[in-house]
Amino acid sequence: MGIRDEFGKDLDTLGKAAAGGLQTVSATVTDVTEDGTVHLLMGGAELYDVACTDAYRNRKAGDTVAVRRGVVPVVLWRLGDDPAEADTARTIEVAQDAAQDLIAVSAYTWGTGAPAGAGWQQVTQLWTKKDGAGKGVLYAQLAAAGDTSPDAPATRPPKTVTIAPTDAGAWRGGRPLAGDEPSQGDWTGRGNRRGGWFYGSRISNACAGKTVAKMTVAFTRKRGAGINGKVRMQLYLHNHASPPSGQLNLGDGPEGLLSLAVGAKGTATLPAAWRNALASGSARGLAIYGTGQSQYAAFTGGKLTITFST
Known part of the structure; x- marks a missing residue:
């Protein structure tokens, strides 16, 4: 039933x-x-x-x-307030994002002679470029302007991008653990684990020439690893483009940005210094490292969502 x-x-x-x-x-x-x-x-x-x-x-x-x-x-x-207002705001956000893929022209006609009617202006040169969102922009140069130009549309920020890891894994004692999900802590007394998510150069390539406003990362707590209750992720940066054959070296951290119970999913917002390091390529990916049973847990996911301002 x-x-x-x-x-x-x-x-x-x-x-x-x-x-x-x-x-x-x-x-x-x-x-x-x-x-x-x-x-x-x-x-x-x-x-x-x-x-x-x-x-x-x-x-x-x-x-x-x-x-x-x-x-x-x-x-x-x-229970609580009607969520309609929040749903409306989200709907508008999605519609605005979708509108970035549209190019609006009120009319487009042609012929062998000059256009009929008043208000037409002859273009001597036509210029084009891409805007921050990668969309085409046209500018018409006139010999003489018989009317004022329409206002240029507000500059749109580049579209939000989501980047999935190219690889992920776990390490213990300076060696990779074949087939294991990224994990932290020590459940068996055999040594503390560290895990990593790897993105190659995808993050810095996506951010090249743009200003990052926000960077978030999504994780899911793996079942069957540690206690059922919440365990806080001990997050670090790392500078590996791909999984190393030896030790996974840790960069800045730890940051306790996310605490998840077994099977739970969540999203963490990275600190400004971290997103700047990832955008510039001075850091390449994310890692976790914890100690003992209280910090033992395994995680999947690692998708990064990058929002740009310009």
Whole structure:
């Protein structure tokens, strides 16, 4: 039986019985997993991988939600203000981003003679270039201007880009661990691990000639590695274009930008100094390194999203 079927059965029971029926409590979302389930803090207890109805959309940590109690609890919906205003802002943002790919011309005609009607101006030379977003721009040079030029459109920043790692891995004792996801800490007493994500020259190439306004990176906490509760990532920079055959050397860090429970996904905003180092190529990628069982965890992901101002 699906979640919606269970929910419908509960509602039907509530309508038929004066006592009992559907009982809900409030809880706080602590993490959202890559599977679409959520981790909750409910009545002082931590619950993991709680399923959600379709009514609970745009899930994020910090949400207060209504939960149907039972042997298998289910998140029913978000509590609080109507999210329509936030959804509208996001819709506008997406539309503006999509509009950067459009080139608007009110009319485009041609013929063998001069155009009919007033207001036409003859172009003596036509100039073109790319703008910051890589789109074509035209400028018409006139022998004499019979009308004022339209205002030039506002300069658009280059489009946001997302860069996936070319490779990733884990190291212990100065040697790579074949097939392992990036990990930190030490669960078995055999030595602390460090992990890395590698991008070649993709980051600096994407940032060449542009001004970076923001750089974020997305990770998911791997299941079956360490405790279920939140573990803070100990993030570093590194200067390797690809996985080294020996030790993974660490750069600036650590920065504790993200704390995730098992299966949870999250996004961290990199400090200004880090994004500048990655954009210039003085750093090449990201690494993690922790000590002991309390910092032991493994992570996947590593996609970088770069937002530009100019």
